[in-house]
Amino acid sequence: xxxxxxxxxxxxxxxxxxxxxxxxxxxxxxxxxxxxxxxxxxxxxxxxxxxxxxxxxxxxxxxxxxxxxxxxxxxxxxxxxxxxxxxxxxxxxxxxxxxxxxxxxxxxxxxxxxxxxx
Amino acid sequence: xxxxxxxxxxxxxxxxxxxxxxxxxxxxxxxxxxxxxxxxxxxxxxxxxxxxxxxxxxxxxxxxxxxxxxxxxxxxxxxxxxxxxxxxxxxxxxxxxxxxxxxxxxxxx
Numbered sequence: 001x002x003x004x005x006x007x008x009x010x011x012x013x014x015x016x017x018x019x020x021x022x023x024x025x026x027x028x029x030x031x032x033x034x035x036x037x038x039x040x041x042x043x044x045x046x047x048x049x050x051x052x053x054x055x056x057x058x059x060x061x062x063x064x065x066x067x068x069x070x071x072x073x074x075x076x077x078x079x080x081x082x083x084x085x086x087x088x089x090x091x092x093x094x095x096x097x098x099x100x101x102x103x104x105x106x107x108x109x110x111x112x113x114x115x116x117x118x
Numbered sequence: 119x120x121x122x123x124x125x126x127x128x129x130x131x132x133x134x135x136x137x138x139x140x141x142x143x144x145x146x147x148x149x150x151x152x153x154x155x156x157x158x159x160x161x162x163x164x165x166x167x168x169x170x171x172x173x174x175x176x177x178x179x180x181x182x183x184x185x186x187x188x189x190x191x192x193x194x195x196x197x198x199x200x201x202x203x204x205x206x207x208x209x210x211x212x213x214x215x216x217x218x219x220x221x222x223x224x225x226x227x
Binding site for chain 1: 122126161162163205217220
């Protein structure tokens with residue numbers, strides 16, 4: 001199967017700092033990547049869809065100025081949590097879709113990044 | 119109402135027994151259906167897709183009931199390693215993944 005990596009796996013930061021999370025598809029090109037957030041015992045919630053070479057599409061209620069997404073290449077998308085606050089503490093997971101277009105049936109998930117904001 | 123609903127469990131299952139649970143979805147236009155497995159503090163991993171006619175993969179059997187808008191997962195001959203949270207995933211008409219909150223299964227010796 002396809003491999004998706006995420007870095008860092010865990011980060012602890014002070015309130016007010018910015019944190020960048022990288023998501024890489026290691027053995028395939030991903031024109032579309034997705035960023036999810038998961039709180040304890042809750043479902044994964046889609047935050048945004050990241051498209052290579054264009055602006056990300058954010059889900060309702062997700063602040064695009066707070067969660068900056070850049071998909072600069074076919075194998076890398078980054079999520080930057082700006083001015084992080086304790087309520088941003090969560091498990092952030094990316095996924096990469098192998099097919100382009102509207103069929104996202106094949107999504108491969110990264111191992112996740114656990115963010116703790118003090 | 120949530121898009122995808124699951125019984126959170128936990129389902130405590132003796133080793134070797136059978137366990138089954140459902141997932142209901144609200145959007146009748148949902149396109150594709152999956153079961154993912156998520157271990158504690160790990161990413162989801164695809165367990166199996168769910169096809170209209172039902173499908174089986176080893177000890178795992180998935181069923182889809184479009185009329186009643188639910189999918190099911192049955193695990194036979196449960197192993198200790200089956201202990202995990204099972205996530206129901208439904209794609210909407212745009213192809214986006216909608217996750218359930220998961221059903222926790224605990225297999226006991």
